[in-house]
Amino acid sequence: xxxxxLISFLSLFISFHNFHVTQTTLHxxxxxxxxxxxxxxxxQDLESALEDQGAKQLRIGTDNESKSTDQLIKDYFERRxxxxxxxKPTHYQWVGKEMSKDLHDLYIxxxxxxxxxxxxxxxxxxxxxxxxxxxxxxxxxxxIEFGADNQKLTxxxxxxxxxxxxxQ
Amino acid sequence: xxxxxxxxxxxxxxxxxxxILFSVAALSLVAQENTNQSKxxxxxxxxxxxxxxxxxxxxxxxxxxxxxADYVIDVELDEKNHTIKxxxxxxxxxxxxxxxxYLWVQLDQNIRAKxxxxxxxxxxxxxxEMSFGSIKRMHDKMNFDGGFKLDHVTDASGNKLSYTxxxxxxxxxxxxxxxxxxxxxxxxKYWYNINDRMKLGGRSGYEYFEEEDNSIYSIAQFFPxxxxxxxxxxxxxxxxxxxxxxxxPFGDYKVNITVPADHIVAATGELKNASSLLSxxxxxxxxxxxxxxxEPVIIVTQEEAEASEKEKSPSKKTWTxxxxxxxxxxxxxxxxxxxxxxxxxxxxxxxxxxxxxPKEGNPLWExxxxxVVAHTLKTYSKFTTDxxxxxxTSIHTKRIGMEYPMICFNYGRxxxxxxxxxxxxxxxxxxxxxxxxxxxxxxxxxxxxxxxTWMDEGLNTFVQYxxxxxxxxxxxxxxxxxxNIVSYMKGDKSGxxxxxxxxxSILQFGNNAYGKPATALNxxxxxxxxxxxFDHAFKTYxxxxxxxxxxxxxxxxxxxxxxxxxxxxxWRGWFYTNDHVDISLDQVSWFKVSTGxxxxxxxxxxxxxxxxxxxxxxxxxxxxxxxxxxxxDEKSIDFYTTxxxxxxxxxxxxxxxxxxxxxxxxxxxxxSDGKNYYELQFSNIGGLVMPIIxxxxxxxxxxxxxRIPAEIWVQNSESITKVFILDKEVxxxxxxxxxxxxxxxxxxxxxxxxxxxTRFELYKAKDKSKDNLMQKEVKAQExxxxxxxxxxxxxxxxxxxxxxxxxx
Numbered sequence: 001x002x003x004x005x006l007i008s009f010l011s012l013f014i015s016f017h018n019f020h021v022t023q024t025t026l027h028x029x030x031x032x033x034x035x036x037x038x039x040x041x042x043x044q045d046l047e048s049a050l051e052d053q054g055a056k057q058l059r060i061g062t063d064n065e066s067k068s069t070d071q072l073i074k075d076y077f078e079r080r081x082x083x084x085x086x087x088k089p090t091h092y093q094w095v096g097k098e099m100s101k102d103l104h105d106l107y108i109x110x111x112x113x114x115x116x117x118x119x120x121x122x123x124x125x126x127x128x129x130x131x132x133x134x135x136x137x138x139x140x141x142x143x144i145e146f147g148a149d150n151q152k153l154t155x156x157x158x159x160x161x162x163x164x165x166x167x168q
Numbered sequence: 169x170x171x172x173x174x175x176x177x178x179x180x181x182x183x184x185x186x187x188i189l190f191s192v193a194a195l196s197l198v199a200q201e202n203t204n205q206s207k208x209x210x211x212x213x214x215x216x217x218x219x220x221x222x223x224x225x226x227x228x229x230x231x232x233x234x235x236x237a238d239y240v241i242d243v244e245l246d247e248k249n250h251t252i253k254x255x256x257x258x259x260x261x262x263x264x265x266x267x268x269x270y271l272w273v274q275l276d277q278n279i280r281a282k283x284x285x286x287x288x289x290x291x292x293x294x295x296x297e298m299s300f301g302s303i304k305r306m307h308d309k310m311n312f313d314g315g316f317k318l319d320h321v322t323d324a325s326g327n328k329l330s331y332t333x334x335x336x337x338x339x340x341x342x343x344x345x346x347x348x349x350x351x352x353x354x355x356x357k358y359w360y361n362i363n364d365r366m367k368l369g370g371r372s373g374y375e376y377f378e379e380e381d382n383s384i385y386s387i388a389q390f391f392p393x394x395x396x397x398x399x400x401x402x403x404x405x406x407x408x409x410x411x412x413x414x415x416x417p418f419g420d421y422k423v424n425i426t427v428p429a430d431h432i433v434a435a436t437g438e439l440k441n442a443s444s445l446l447s448x449x450x451x452x453x454x455x456x457x458x459x460x461x462x463e464p465v466i467i468v469t470q471e472e473a474e475a476s477e478k479e480k481s482p483s484k485k486t487w488t489x490x491x492x493x494x495x496x497x498x499x500x501x502x503x504x505x506x507x508x509x510x511x512x513x514x515x516x517x518x519x520x521x522x523x524x525x526p527k528e529g530n531p532l533w534e535x536x537x538x539x540v541v542a543h544t545l546k547t548y549s550k551f552t553t554d555x556x557x558x559x560x561t562s563i564h565t566k567r568i569g570m571e572y573p574m575i576c577f578n579y580g581r582x583x584x585x586x587x588x589x590x591x592x593x594x595x596x597x598x599x600x601x602x603x604x605x606x607x608x609x610x611x612x613x614x615x616x617x618x619x620x621t622w623m624d625e626g627l628n629t630f631v632q633y634x635x636x637x638x639x640x641x642x643x644x645x646x647x648x649x650x651x652n653i654v655s656y657m658k659g660d661k662s663g664x665x666x667x668x669x670x671x672x673s674i675l676q677f678g679n680n681a682y683g684k685p686a687t688a689l690n691x692x693x694x695x696x697x698x699x700x701x702f703d704h705a706f707k708t709y710x711x712x713x714x715x716x717x718x719x720x721x722x723x724x725x726x727x728x729x730x731x732x733x734x735x736x737x738x739w740r741g742w743f744y745t746n747d748h749v750d751i752s753l754d755q756v757s758w759f760k761v762s763t764g765x766x767x768x769x770x771x772x773x774x775x776x777x778x779x780x781x782x783x784x785x786x787x788x789x790x791x792x793x794x795x796x797x798x799x800x801d802e803k804s805i806d807f808y809t810t811x812x813x814x815x816x817x818x819x820x821x822x823x824x825x826x827x828x829x830x831x832x833x834x835x836x837x838x839x840s841d842g843k844n845y846y847e848l849q850f851s852n853i854g855g856l857v858m859p860i861i862x863x864x865x866x867x868x869x870x871x872x873x874x875r876i877p878a879e880i881w882v883q884n885s886e887s888i889t890k891v892f893i894l895d896k897e898v899x900x901x902x903x904x905x906x907x908x909x910x911x912x913x914x915x916x917x918x919x920x921x922x923x924x925x926t927r928f929e930l931y932k933a934k935d936k937s938k939d940n941l942m943q944k945e946v947k948a949q950e951x952x953x954x955x956x957x958x959x960x961x962x963x964x965x966x967x968x969x970x971x972x973x974x975x976x
Contacts, residue, residue, distance in 0.1 A: 133302060
């Protein structure tokens with residue numbers, strides 16, 4: 001396997017007043033046994049990422065939004081934001097999405113149901129590579145709120161997977 | 169204040185009596201280390217020592233100087249090969265007291281040269297799932313032959329000068345030292361390949377319209393530019409790596425721009441040869457725009473631009489622009505340009521607002537661009553310093569926003585069918601305000617961008633927010649309101665740098681250098697200084713440093729010097745650390761003053777005890793046990809069975825009378841005024857000290873906001889208590905009720921405690937009807953039409969059946 005490529009790459013999408021940070025909150029809701037996931041991304045970056053994969057003008061959050069948008073978004077985040085409680089794979093249930101008041105960001109809501117099946121949480125692995133395929137300066141911040149466990153992680157192109165211990 | 173001899177407070181929820189002192193009763197927990205760690209420590213160690221160039225008050229000193237660089241540039245655009253050829257004469261004047269052996273010149277285009285420092289030092293990795301487009305862009309970027317190609321560097325007479333290029337910087341060795349007051353002229357002949365912005369990115373470049381084989385050129389950093397020399401950095405010759413923008417001296421420019429004859433050119437400065445470039449009709453329209461203060465006048469129409477697009481002139485024309493006292497020069501050229509103009513009055517002088525855009529920008533650009541330029545000039549002039557340049561131009565450039573003196577490049581393109589989303593509209597208005605606003609920071613108030621991004625971006629974003637608020641009520645502003653910075657400030661600290669950091673080292677550029685300083689200034693204005701003191705100090709800074717080179721210390725010092733507000737703690741916390749605000753309202757205790765009168769206090773104490781005794785078994789037994797033994801059998805009774813501790817004895821009465829007689833009138837008044845004493849406990853979890861703003865909601869439903877300055881934390885920055893004397897009984901207390909301090913955790917801001925719902929919960933609870941607003945509006949209109957129609961039909965029916973009126 002060839003693994004010695006080193007390529008210098010600055011993004012096409014660089015705009016001098018647009019910077020690339022996403023914020024994700026993983027909140028374990030004990031009473032409904034859900035991991036509630038809120039992902040905040042810049043609409044422009046999300047459109048660029050989906051269009052980079054071949055999607056045609058999505059017009060996210062507008063009146064002319066493409067019908068396949070929700071499905072494309074869900075598929076994208078299932079590949080680029082992987083949540084592994086106790087190392088076990090999960091699937092997202094779509095909850096919805098909404099624009100921020102300033103029209104700059106999109107909030108995406110998904111959840112992981114029936115979390116008891118994963119057993120008592122002892123660890124949580126997160127693989128976060130949101131937009132790193134198109135933006136070299138992407139920073140992805142994740143807040144973990146599992147009961148008393150509050151942790152914050154930062155992901156980037158060079159740091160896409162992290163594991164934290166829970167219930168220590 | 170006279171001390172009260174025996175203040176006797178009783179905690180109402182229990183019968184426990186205690187004595188407290190009447191002040192902030194907290195022990196200092198500071199001084200863990202043996203040095204001064206106070207958050208209120210003055211910034212003597214952080215700020216440079218004041219000197220004759222920069223005073224301790226933040227103003228330019230009596231020996232302040234700055235260098236001057238004047239340019240005469242001939243530049244030619246080759247549209248076929250997308251190249252720029254240039255020939256410049258730079259005249260550099262040394263106003264410093266130092267003799268200079270060499271000059272440093274900036275070659276910013278070299279960041280695009282193969283194997284440039286910018287390319288080599290940008291980190292990168294391969295994603296498992298890269299698209300073809302991403303890989304192609306990587307190749308394009310690596311294969312682009314960018315950078316200045318220097319033909320020669322000579323003195324004014326054409327003699328070769330010795331020079332050395334180090335990446336994006338060039339040292340020219342002077343034949344003899346340049347002393348104070350002397351000037352030196354040199355010439356550089358050069359050319360470079362222009363980058364395709366849409367493929368390679370960039371602050372300037374061209375956008376190619378394939379279908380019609382036309383381009384829009386937005387051209388900047390197109391000539392070797394003088395670096396700044398001063399007493400702060402010597403030569404500011406830090407390499408251009410991409411993030412830290414530019415640092416440039418002021419000077420006068422004459423630029424001759426040669427382009428295809430059918431192009432329209434916009435640039436920094438004033439056009440000097442319009443008569444040979446524009447038609448009579450166009451010049452007449454331009455003339456009439458100079459008195460059109462309310463509405464833009466179209467100078468080059470869409471029809472004219474569309475006609476130009478269809479053919480290509482083989483000949484060339486030269487546009488001559490002149491600009492005085494600017495720090496840079498930018499221009500744009502295309503045969504696609506529509507041009508409109510409007511006049512703006514700034515302190516009695518007329519300034520022109522211009523926009524240049526292709527038909528692809530309409531209808532949005534025709535309606536908004538020039539109006540927004542005009543509004544921005546007026547608002548910024550009010551809050552900072554008068555705009556004294558002759559014009560300000562907004563150029564339509566897809567995807568980017570970038571600023572130069574008097575000219576800026578702004579995004580915002582409607583769909584092909586001419587419709588546009590709300591996001592496109594407000595994105596465009598916001599970027600125009602921001603980039604035109606850069607005329608003030610850093611073009612006029614000329615800070616060092618290579619070193620400090622926040623000094624122009626942060627201050628500019630702050631005034632951008634004020635300008636947006638004045639543009640439209642409810643403007644969807646992004647950066648400014650404190651609650652919008654919370655998600656950044658509470659994040660992982662390893663991903664957050666302090667504001668006071670070099671431009672290249674910033675993590676989360678937008679939040680760090682734009683959002684946080686803009687928010688900090690907004691908090692100073694609304695909460696810490698108040699609008700009057702803040703606005704005066706901010707304007708003082710702007711006016712002091714207009715057409716000069718300020719540093720962070722000059723800003724920090726002026727804000728304090730002009731307002732008499734010690735802000736060292738604020739700069740220290742908000743600009744030198746990555747702490748956040750999280751103040752917790754830990755406890756609320758309620759006290760009332762005991763009157764000391766047994767006839768008043770004993771019944772209260774009795775009532776309290778009875779109130780406490782509400783155990784369900786006891787309550788039931790009161791009814792269900794008909795008689796107890798002592799009630800049935802008199803013989804079981806003794807002294808203790810019937811003794812009532814709450815009955816007032818004659819001895820207690822005598823004690824009280826004696827006590828009262830010893831008190832002075834004021835003390836007596838205090839005993840009988842019935843006030844409520846609330847002791848509130850706060851702890852500082854986040855680290856940043858901030859004012860404490862409280863809303864008391866009383867049991868009668870009324871509310872009151874109490875504001876306490878941040879200095880309450882001066883002796884103990886970790887936990888404090890404070891007593892409030894209130895007429896009414898409190899039902900609820902809210903900390904930071906008006907969302908003005910960027911407190912990241914509001915769950916500890918309430919008494920009684922209350923949890924705020926998460927964003928996820930709020931969304932789930934929301935009515936998510938599928939209707940979008942426009943569809944709703946259409947439905948509403950249809951329904952209104954229906955109702956109107958029904959009413960008309962009814963009227964018509966009634967008219968038909970009505971008897972003819974007799975007196976008609």
